[in-house]
Amino acid sequence: MLVARPFFRRTAQECTCRLSPSRYYATAAPIASTSKELLEPAKTKQTRKSDWKRRQEGSNFVDTLSLNIHSGKGGAGGVAFHREKFMAKGPPSGGPGGAGGSVYLIASPSVTSLSHLPRTIRGGPGQPGGGSWLGGKRGEDMVIRVPVGTVVKEVRWEIPSEIEREAAEREELEWAWDASKIRLAEAERRDRRWTAWKKKKEIAEKEGEIWEPFEELDEVEVEEHKQQALERVRKQLFVMYPLADLASHPSFLYSEHQLLSKLLSRQAATTGKKTRRRKTRIVTEEEPLFLDLTKPTPLSDPILLLSGGQPGLGNPTFQSADDRSPKYATKGGDGESMRLEFEVKAGGEVGLVGMPNAGKSTLLRALTSSTPRVASYAFTTLNPHHGTCVLYSDNTFSGPRSPTASISDTSSLPETFSATSQLPSRAERRANSTVPSPAATERTEVLRFTITDNPGLVPQSSLNVGLGYAFLRHVERCSALVYVVDLSSADPVQALESLRTELREYARMKGLDGELEGRIRGVVANKADLFGEGREVDADEDPAMRASAEEGQRKLGELMAYVRGVEKEEIEQGIRKAEDSIWVVPLSAKRRENVEVLVKQLAETVKLERRRVQEAEEEAERLLEEEREAALAKLEGLRSRR
Numbered sequence: 001m002l003v004a005r006p007f008f009r010r011t012a013q014e015c016t017c018r019l020s021p022s023r024y025y026a027t028a029a030p031i032a033s034t035s036k037e038l039l040e041p042a043k044t045k046q047t048r049k050s051d052w053k054r055r056q057e058g059s060n061f062v063d064t065l066s067l068n069i070h071s072g073k074g075g076a077g078g079v080a081f082h083r084e085k086f087m088a089k090g091p092p093s094g095g096p097g098g099a100g101g102s103v104y105l106i107a108s109p110s111v112t113s114l115s116h117l118p119r120t121i122r123g124g125p126g127q128p129g130g131g132s133w134l135g136g137k138r139g140e141d142m143v144i145r146v147p148v149g150t151v152v153k154e155v156r157w158e159i160p161s162e163i164e165r166e167a168a169e170r171e172e173l174e175w176a177w178d179a180s181k182i183r184l185a186e187a188e189r190r191d192r193r194w195t196a197w198k199k200k201k202e203i204a205e206k207e208g209e210i211w212e213p214f215e216e217l218d219e220v221e222v223e224e225h226k227q228q229a230l231e232r233v234r235k236q237l238f239v240m241y242p243l244a245d246l247a248s249h250p251s252f253l254y255s256e257h258q259l260l261s262k263l264l265s266r267q268a269a270t271t272g273k274k275t276r277r278r279k280t281r282i283v284t285e286e287e288p289l290f291l292d293l294t295k296p297t298p299l300s301d302p303i304l305l306l307s308g309g310q311p312g313l314g315n316p317t318f319q320s321a322d323d324r325s326p327k328y329a330t331k332g333g334d335g336e337s338m339r340l341e342f343e344v345k346a347g348g349e350v351g352l353v354g355m356p357n358a359g360k361s362t363l364l365r366a367l368t369s370s371t372p373r374v375a376s377y378a379f380t381t382l383n384p385h386h387g388t389c390v391l392y393s394d395n396t397f398s399g400p401r402s403p404t405a406s407i408s409d410t411s412s413l414p415e416t417f418s419a420t421s422q423l424p425s426r427a428e429r430r431a432n433s434t435v436p437s438p439a440a441t442e443r444t445e446v447l448r449f450t451i452t453d454n455p456g457l458v459p460q461s462s463l464n465v466g467l468g469y470a471f472l473r474h475v476e477r478c479s480a481l482v483y484v485v486d487l488s489s490a491d492p493v494q495a496l497e498s499l500r501t502e503l504r505e506y507a508r509m510k511g512l513d514g515e516l517e518g519r520i521r522g523v524v525a526n527k528a529d530l531f532g533e534g535r536e537v538d539a540d541e542d543p544a545m546r547a548s549a550e551e552g553q554r555k556l557g558e559l560m561a562y563v564r565g566v567e568k569e570e571i572e573q574g575i576r577k578a579e580d581s582i583w584v585v586p587l588s589a590k591r592r593e594n595v596e597v598l599v600k601q602l603a604e605t606v607k608l609e610r611r612r613v614q615e616a617e618e619e620a621e622r623l624l625e626e627e628r629e630a631a632l633a634k635l636e637g638l639r640s641r642r
């Protein structure tokens with residue numbers, strides 16, 4: 001059997017989870033006031049290009065996505081009457097409809113990409129209410145799970161046809177309201193005449209007089225287009241009992257009139273005033289939604305994006321002294337729609353920035369247990385990779401499982417570096433990996449921080465050259481940045497300079513002038529092992545070796561001199577604080593040599609950053625407290641004056 005929209009339903013359910021259906025809709029959603037025909041946005045060329053290139057690599061990582069979300073329609077109320085043995089005409093017994101399914105959003109640490117989301121997400125429709133006071137089943141709620149660090153933007157267009165449509169809808173509602181007002185007044189007048197006639201008739205009968213029969217009033221003419229509008233709106237709003245003729249029934253007309261007034265006043269309110277829809281809905285109607293989900297959302301308190309359609313009311317709701325058996329119920333409210341754009345800006349505490357092939361991924365492998373792909377060609381990494389570096393009380397850190405992974409014996413930064421050891425043989429590595437570290441059971445965790453390996457930057461990335469600036473976005477979120485340069489390349493200083501230019505240009509484009517550069521905390525001079533050819537040599541013995549070692553020293557010296565210059569310049573410009581000096585660590589990520597020094601530096605950097613954040617939070621709290629006290633003092637002063 002074919003099911004309607006099987007693709008959407010299935011994928012939406014797979015990617016989302018249910019919420020407990022324990023909510024009550026206190027307010028009605030405006031009828032058909034949300035735009036349904038949302039246009040496909042003009043996706044920028046840049047996102048399409050980089051997305052396509054990434055797909056070529058077979059990657060299913062998606063960090064930008066736009067999707068349509070719709071909340072479900074509410075179910076109609078039931079029209080039914082109770083039947084029972086010896087009770088031929090029971091009371092009205094139609095149950096209320098079920099509310100439409102809402103759409104929620106959760107920033108979850110358990111997802112890292114947007115690839116699991118379908119392009120359209122719909123809340124389930126509410127079921128209609130039944131007889132015997134049975135309420136309809138509520139529509140299924142949808143929860144969109146996105147990675148922590150996602151920026152959510154609502155997209156709105158000023159569509160002229162949409163505005164015209166809404167204006168036409170409102171005009172129709174006004175016509176219908178006019179017609180209903182006239183009809184109601186007419187019915188009430190007839191009712192009053194009927195009551196008066198009956199009274200007079202009773203009195204007359206008592207006195208034995210014959211009373212003239214009741215004369216109906218002439219129908220008050222309602223303009224035809226208004227009458228038609230009323231018919232149409234009636235169809236949208238009400239469910240009628242079969243064969244019920246309610247069009248001139250005063251109590252029905254009264255209910256109808258009230259409902260129409262309510263709808264009209266709500267439509268008027270939404271155009272001017274700020275309205276709060278539900279407790280968790282943060283934005284006002286005027287401002288498009290904007291969320292920056294930097295922290296995980298608690299599962300108990302998901303963010304409401306769209307509330308489901310209002311449930312219809314069953315016929316017992318309309319029971320009154322005048323009308324003991326109302327033969328109508330209301331239909332459920334429409335759901336709402338929204339178009340959202342998601343952008344994941346994931347970032348660890350430390351971000352690695354470098355040219356392609358500089359060895360960033362190798363470095364992440366050396367520092368953490370993350371295993372990004374490493375290969376000897378550019379653009380191996382196309383998406384950011386995260387790893388966690390854990391420091392233990394016995395001065396070891398997670399990541400390389402080798403006995404040299406201790407940071408106790410590295411007292412100070414070496415000014416020079418040359419490789420002295422050979423790569424361990426396979427047998428050695430196996431031996432190391434199987435023998436557990438003796439201290440492993442006793443050690444405790446001291447510090448833990450995340451490192452992000454970003455895709456390589458090429459000159460003019462900030463102008464969308466190469467794979468574009470889509471990758472620079474992940475750098476924005478890192479609180480500290482580290483440049484990784486290949487010391488064996490022809491001109492490491494030149495590489496560093498172009499990295500700086502890219503970062504500066506990107507920051508300027510994003511309105512973060514000088515901010516990203518100020519976050520640079522160090523430079524890693526990678527592939528230092530290539531100067532010395534990885535063997536323990538006596539430099540005096542081999543002149544070629546000595547030349548190579550000298551070249552390494554020279555390049556490192558130049559790099560350091562350049563970095564000192566940059567540091568001084570930035571401090572003068574006010575981008576950098578004087579205590580944030582830029583360290584330079586020569587190392588070999590591949591051989592995992594000298595990485596301990598880097599870990600030590602990173603740990604200090606991270607600790608300093610965390611301390612700063614904490615101080616800023618304390619400062620903000622103190623200011624708030626001061627402000628509160630000042631306001632209270634002012635209030636006290638005002639009170640005492642009275």
Ligand SMILES: Nc1nc2c(ncn2[C@@H]2O[C@H](COP(=O)(O)OP(=O)(O)OP(=O)(O)O)[C@@H](O)[C@H]2O)c(=O)[nH]1
Nearest residue numbers: 357358359360361362375376379380381456589590
């Ligand atoms: N000799 C030597 N080679 C290294 C070192 N670090 C990385 N490499 C090699 O350099 C090449 C590139 O390494 P990757 O880690 O993939 O470089 P990347 O910076 O992540 O490159 P992209 O992902 O393209 O940006 C690989 O062949 C590595 O084996 C090192 O310290 N010494």
Ligand SMILES: [Mg+2]
Nearest residue numbers: 360361380381
């Ligand atoms: Mg890489």
